[in-house]
Amino acid sequence: MRTKKMAILVMVMVVVTVVAQTQVSEAGLLDIFRGDDGEEVERLILATTTSTENSGLLEQLIPAFEEKYSYRVDVVAVGTGRALQHGRDGDADVLMVHAKPAELRFVENGYGVNRKEIMYNDFVILGPKNDPANIKGTTDALEAFRTIAEEEATFISRGDNSGTNKKELGIWEEAGIDPSGEWYQETGQGMGSSITIADQKDAYILSDRGTYIAFRDKIDLEIVSEGDEVFYNLYGVIAVNSDKHPDVNFEGAQAFIDYLVSEKAQKIIRDYKMDGERLFNPLKL
Amino acid sequence: MDYILEGLSAALRLLFNLNPEIREIALLSIMVSTSSTLIASLLGIPLGFVVAHYDFQGKGIIITILNTLLSLPTVVVGLLVFSFISNQGPLGNLELLYTPLGIIMGQTILALPIVVTLSLNVIKESEDKIIDTALSLGASKKQAMILLFKEVRFGILGAVITAYGRVIGEVGLSMMVGGNIRRVTRTLTTAIAMETSKGEFGFGLALGIILMTIALAINLVLHYFQEVRT
Amino acid sequence: MEKQIILTVQNIVKYYDNQKVLNAIDLEVRAGTVLALMGPNGSGKTTLIKILSSLEEADKGEVYYQGELINKENSLNFRRQIGFIWQKTLLYNASVYNNVALGLQFRNYSEDKIKDKVDSTLDRLGIVDLKERNAKSLSGGQQQKVSIARTLVTDPQIIFIDEPNTSLDLESIELVEKIIKEESQAGVPIVLITHNFYQAKNLGDEIIFMKEGEKVTHETPAEFFEQREELLRYV
Numbered sequence: 001m002r003t004k005k006m007a008i009l010v011m012v013m014v015v016v017t018v019v020a021q022t023q024v025s026e027a028g029l030l031d032i033f034r035g036d037d038g039e040e041v042e043r044l045i046l047a048t049t050t051s052t053e054n055s056g057l058l059e060q061l062i063p064a065f066e067e068k069y070s071y072r073v074d075v076v077a078v079g080t081g082r083a084l085q086h087g088r089d090g091d092a093d094v095l096m097v098h099a100k101p102a103e104l105r106f107v108e109n110g111y112g113v114n115r116k117e118i119m120y121n122d123f124v125i126l127g128p129k130n131d132p133a134n135i136k137g138t139t140d141a142l143e144a145f146r147t148i149a150e151e152e153a154t155f156i157s158r159g160d161n162s163g164t165n166k167k168e169l170g171i172w173e174e175a176g177i178d179p180s181g182e183w184y185q186e187t188g189q190g191m192g193s194s195i196t197i198a199d200q201k202d203a204y205i206l207s208d209r210g211t212y213i214a215f216r217d218k219i220d221l222e223i224v225s226e227g228d229e230v231f232y233n234l235y236g237v238i239a240v241n242s243d244k245h246p247d248v249n250f251e252g253a254q255a256f257i258d259y260l261v262s263e264k265a266q267k268i269i270r271d272y273k274m275d276g277e278r279l280f281n282p283l284k285l
Numbered sequence: 286m287d288y289i290l291e292g293l294s295a296a297l298r299l300l301f302n303l304n305p306e307i308r309e310i311a312l313l314s315i316m317v318s319t320s321s322t323l324i325a326s327l328l329g330i331p332l333g334f335v336v337a338h339y340d341f342q343g344k345g346i347i348i349t350i351l352n353t354l355l356s357l358p359t360v361v362v363g364l365l366v367f368s369f370i371s372n373q374g375p376l377g378n379l380e381l382l383y384t385p386l387g388i389i390m391g392q393t394i395l396a397l398p399i400v401v402t403l404s405l406n407v408i409k410e411s412e413d414k415i416i417d418t419a420l421s422l423g424a425s426k427k428q429a430m431i432l433l434f435k436e437v438r439f440g441i442l443g444a445v446i447t448a449y450g451r452v453i454g455e456v457g458l459s460m461m462v463g464g465n466i467r468r469v470t471r472t473l474t475t476a477i478a479m480e481t482s483k484g485e486f487g488f489g490l491a492l493g494i495i496l497m498t499i500a501l502a503i504n505l506v507l508h509y510f511q512e513v514r515t
Numbered sequence: 516m517e518k519q520i521i522l523t524v525q526n527i528v529k530y531y532d533n534q535k536v537l538n539a540i541d542l543e544v545r546a547g548t549v550l551a552l553m554g555p556n557g558s559g560k561t562t563l564i565k566i567l568s569s570l571e572e573a574d575k576g577e578v579y580y581q582g583e584l585i586n587k588e589n590s591l592n593f594r595r596q597i598g599f600i601w602q603k604t605l606l607y608n609a610s611v612y613n614n615v616a617l618g619l620q621f622r623n624y625s626e627d628k629i630k631d632k633v634d635s636t637l638d639r640l641g642i643v644d645l646k647e648r649n650a651k652s653l654s655g656g657q658q659q660k661v662s663i664a665r666t667l668v669t670d671p672q673i674i675f676i677d678e679p680n681t682s683l684d685l686e687s688i689e690l691v692e693k694i695i696k697e698e699s700q701a702g703v704p705i706v707l708i709t710h711n712f713y714q715a716k717n718l719g720d721e722i723i724f725m726k727e728g729e730k731v732t733h734e735t736p737a738e739f740f741e742q743r744e745e746l747l748r749y750v
Binding site for chain 3: 414415417418419420421422423424425428432435436439
């Protein structure tokens with residue numbers, strides 16, 4: 001009697017799995033589990049940064065590409081550091097990141113080819129409304145960072161080797177400061193989580209403008225400094241070198257890069273807005 | 286408080302409208318977790334039985350290792366699986382990275398020690414008495430074993446439920462091995478993590494409520510099977 | 516006239532983890548007699564009856580059932596001739612009927628025969644009304660009755676009983692004693708472990724006193740209680 005119940009249970013589990021898969025797509029179970037959707041398209045793995053994916057821009061850019069070519073773009077959003085590591089390991093086909101020096105080294109070392117600069121946006125310094133370091137309105141980023149350090153106002157760093165983190169560390173270096181002490185706190189987390197932490201702690205933080213716009217309704221922090229040249233945030237795209245990793249989808253990567261610098265993609269970038277504000281500026285129009 | 290209300294109402298809207306993308310995400314979560322729990326059970330229950338029943342050298346070490354694996358963070362298992370199935374890893378040519386199959390593989394590794402240790406404990410606890418009593422009633426060794434299985438099956442089902450709870454709720458491994466790729470490997474937990482990082486707390490909470498609803502439904506079903514009628 | 520020998524054991528030795536728990540035990544179990552095993556805890560009584568009933572193997576020595584040496588090949592058959600009432604009852608998560616039927620199912624009896632035998636045994640113990648109940652939901656006394664029924668239903672040729680007084684109420688103890696009397700009168704030999712010397716005296720035809728894995732005495736109750744007062748201090 002109860003053994004029968006057990007048999008029914010196992011059947012229920014199997015049926016749930018099978019029914020679930022027919023709901024997902026026409027493809028077979030194994031196809032789905034292998035990451036195929038059953039259509040005759042090749043997979044193109046794009047490793048990019050969380051801020052790029054979270055901005056929502058890719059959801060506008062990719063469908064037009066997929067329509068034109070028979071590729072399916074799978075976006076893996078990680079920090080710039082890990083995205084480059086994916087490229088070195090051949091776990092991604094194409095990279096879209098924002099850390100120019102690291103990108104150039106990557107290409108120099110033969111891991112990537114055909115690097116193109118496609119767009120830019122900028123970084124801003126966010127801070128609490130009462131602005132304890134009194135830097136509101138400063139356009140000089142180095143000056144702002146120096147004042148924060150002098151006043152020992154709480155500063156939140158991503159500390160995760162991301163593009164934003166690399167940029168922040170670069171500014172400290174240029175300002176001649178080795179940030180340390182109780183006021184300098186590393187989260188090791190993504191941009192959004194770090195902004196939330198900075199908001200809760202009434203701290204200063206360096207953020208890309210896109211993530212700030214996405215978060216500004218939820219936080220009390222506001223922009224205290226913007227416009228310095230050093231805040232320039234350049235996005236590059238690189239194909240992973242098929243000489244190093246013959247398995248990568250090199251043709252797909254080339255097609256994707258060509259697409260991103262095309263007029264069509266550049267216009268999508270120009271016209272993409274969040275809360276009425278443009279997030280990225282195209283470089284090839 | 287705002288987030289909670291926002292989350293609740295968003296969850297209700299999502300559930301009733303059955304947004305196709307949310308449905309896909311939820312179904313993928315169920316499929317992946319059910320598959321890994323099934324595989325872990327098929328491997329783990331016999332393994333638990335063997336370890337409980339037979340004496341062999343190194344048995345103590347195996348039990349210690351299994352118990353240690355129970356407290357392994359999902360990210361570490363993720364890292365381990367990742368380094369095996371990455372292009373640079375020994376299983377790189379199977380192309381499992383960023384596929385649901387990769388997640389299933391990792392979740393199976395997560396679930397396996399739970400199934401093995403819990404069923405091992407259930408079997409060990411009652412084995413001697415059940416077998417002795419059965420033998421004294423004239424059972425052959427095989428008949429005694431069958432009776433043992435019948436007697437411990439609810440305890441073992443409990444082990445399976447626990448394992449299911451662990452895999453359907455884990456995020457570290459799915460994120461690492463699956464990559465949270467939209468329409469391919471995005472599960473409820475990785476979607477929640479992503480929405481949270483985007484600042485969409487209400488939406489994240491809504492997905493969390495859907496996850497809880499699924500977990501509740503599954504537990505109710507399993508509980509029905511586990512129930513001892515008196 | 517001497518009663519027929521049913522079970523003979525010779526020179527039984529048993530070790531647990533290099534420690535000797537039984538040392539050169541010899542004994543005979545005769546038809547229709549009650550053999551009471553007494554002795555302090557850890558004296559090897561339970562191990563001995565497990566070896567006598569083929570639930571455990573001895574490291575040395577032989578067990579003969581009706582003159583035939585028990586070995587791996589015939590031990591299953593031998594186990595199907597015996598009955599065992601445990602100190603702690605373990606009933607299975609199933610109805611009373613299914614619990615009692617278990618031994619007969621192991622012996623591959625037909626469904627009709629199982630039904631007849633289970634019904635008459637439940638009747639003998641006065642628990643027909645519990646037939647459909649889950650055995651695990653019963654009270655301690657009821658569970659004991661079910662476990663006795665489960666043993667008797669197979670018509671055992673020898674019955675082993677391990678400390679029936681532990682964790683039992685008076686009514687159940689009386690029931691066990693009644694069954695011992697009935698069965699031994701019907702010619703079934705009974706091996707009874709007990710700590711209660713009144714029980715040993717009233718029921719036992721022979722008393723074996725054990726200490727540290729050795730048989731200290733083997734006498735009739737009358738002899739035993741006359742001469743060995745001091746041994747009882749251990750009990």
